Amino acid sequence: MTPIPGPNAQRIVAQDTQLMMTSTKSAPIAAASGQGVWITDVDGNRLLDFASGVGVLAVGHCHPEVVRAVQEQAGKLSHFAGTDYYYDIQNRLAQKLTEITPGSHAKKVFFVNSGAESVEAALKLARWNRRRPITIGLLGAFHGRTMGALTMTSSKPNQRGRFEPFTGGGHHIPPPYCFRCPYKLTYPSCDLYCAKILKELYFETAIPPDDVAAFIAEPLMGEGGYVVPPPGWHRAIKSICDEHGILFISDEVQAGMGRTGKWFAIEHHGVVPDILTTAKALGGGLPMGAIVFRKELDYTVPGAHSNTFGGNLVAGAASLATIGILERDHVIENARKQGEHLMARLRELQQKYPAIGDVRGLGLMVAAEFVAPGRDHPPDVKLRDRVMDESWHRGLILLPCGKSALRFIPPLIVQTDEVDEAIEILDAAIGAALGSG
Ligand SMILES: Cc1ncc(COP(=O)(O)O)c(C=O)c1O
Structure with a gap:
């Protein structure tokens, strides 16, 4: 385990910056392998993938039958x-x-x-x-x-x-x-x-x-x-x-x-x-x-x-x-069930952090919108970005969406303990982001 990004990821990120066209990078994470809801990066760090390769891995990474x-x-x-x-x-x-x-x-x-x-x-x-x-x-x-x-x-x-x-x-x-x-x-x-x-x-x-x-x-x-x-x-x-x-x-x-x-x-x-x-x-x-x-x-x-x-x-x-x-494997039913659990857990966090202005979604297509205090809940883009960074530093991969929201889109095979682990990391990430703001 290393801090993220570790030395191998840093090298790859530096090379990428030299060679690759500017696109939409969200975090300096260089994955080496994946299994289910988990990614292992090029430095051996394990991360919970709540981005699913931008909504792609429905049955998880490297499902043996696929x-x-x-x-x-x-x-x-x-x-x-x-x-x-x-x-x-x-x-x-x-x-x-x-x-x-x-x-x-x-x-x-x-x-x-x-x-x-x-x-x-x-x-x-x-x-x-x-x-x-x-x-x-x-x-x-x-x-x-x-x-x-x-x-x-x-x-x-x-x-x-x-x-x-x-x-x-x-x-x-x-x-x-x-x-x-x-x-x-x-x-x-x-x-x-x-x-x-x-x-x-x-x-x-x-x-x-x-x-x-x-x-x-x-x-x-x-x-x-x-x-x-x-x-x-x-x-x-x-x-x-x-x-x-x-x-x-x-x-x-x-x-x-x-x-x-x-x-x-x-x-x-x-x-x-x-x-x-x-x-x-x-x-x-x-x-x-x-x-x-x-x-x-x-x-x-x-x-x-x-x-x-x-x-x-x-x-x-x-x-x-x-x-x-x-x-x-009734995976779509699981998406419904885990989506409800995820939304309920995010709503608990919303009680704790008024900076979460809205929690919304359907099934496992869920977002939390970060807002600043004030009339009409102004979007808090900087806080959202800090929460995202604090999350991947702690091993949870998330993507932004909209002006100030974070999306939670794990593979549809995600289990309750993995959702709970993600919420724990997010809780710590929000605390750190608010502290550093
Ligand atoms: C609703 C919707 N339509 C179209 C696209 C474009 O897909 P692609 O990036 O595969 O071209 C996306 C990508 O995020 C999308 O979310």
Whole structure:
């Protein structure tokens, strides 16, 4: 054990700083191996991973069945281009996805390699079908950083700065963020003004609804702060979309694959999307993504959309193994149960530390928002950052989200004693951060 980062990690961090493009580093942690909810770094330190590789490792690090599936497939055939030829693995995975995604309608699937790529595929499919130029999304949403996805991403100015013009046709409306309601209203007396405004103001002024191909939203805003919309918001938006023939895209890249205690988080809202995007946890640690959509939306022209690596065989084997484990071991039920425990423990900490202004989430997609004293609970970004640093110094890996929140997204196989251990470390980290502030 060494202080984190130890000498080996420090060397790797220094080299990385020389060689690698600036991206989104959160902490100087260099992992060497992983098992379940635990990471061992290059200096032999063990850390509790409550970031899951940014929401990827649903069944934990190096689950033996996923490892075996990958090894076996890599030894048989890794790539043959599933878009140009035929893969049984893709068919099996597509079949499974049509079964576990919401809605009993006929569906089709297209495989990609990342979340952003799934959003690109969804936006293109919507535009091609509707022949309309506009897509509407939410201020604060995150959909990826490629140009089409970035058109709809608006969670932080640094993501968009210097990149205009985007692909065009992207509009945003204020988010259903009750803790910081953009209209200073309160649910339920607000009568879901944040949904109605789409029809009553935007469609009456800036956005002609007949020009809108799609509305895209995360079932709960991830990168934007784990913002859970109030009950009825999704249904209200979907019904406005249906009135105008607008396709509804649920971006489940972060929230899907069991993370919130249901296969897909949109199920909490009782809405069936026309197009669903998924990635991250789908690949069990390998790059894999997909869109699942109403069969009648399929392209009638070959080549309108395709790719080379989408649904790669090795990643497909990892996906099938991951889904098999999620089903057989009741992992999604565990996510629900451990999520409740985690939220309850975080609420205990909230009693102790008024700097935790809000605890929110669904299943194991949970965040705590740090606030300064004062009217309208101003976000305390510096405190959040200090708590995150004090946490990893003590062996707990966390990621930020929103302006001043920390997210808690352990692998879905996490156990109660591991949640309790994380809370203990967090408690000490908050104490230290407040002391050093
Ligand atoms: C909701 C959502 N959509 C899309 C993306 C982009 O995914 P990727 O980083 O795999 O491109 C993310 C990534 O965090 C996400 O959370």
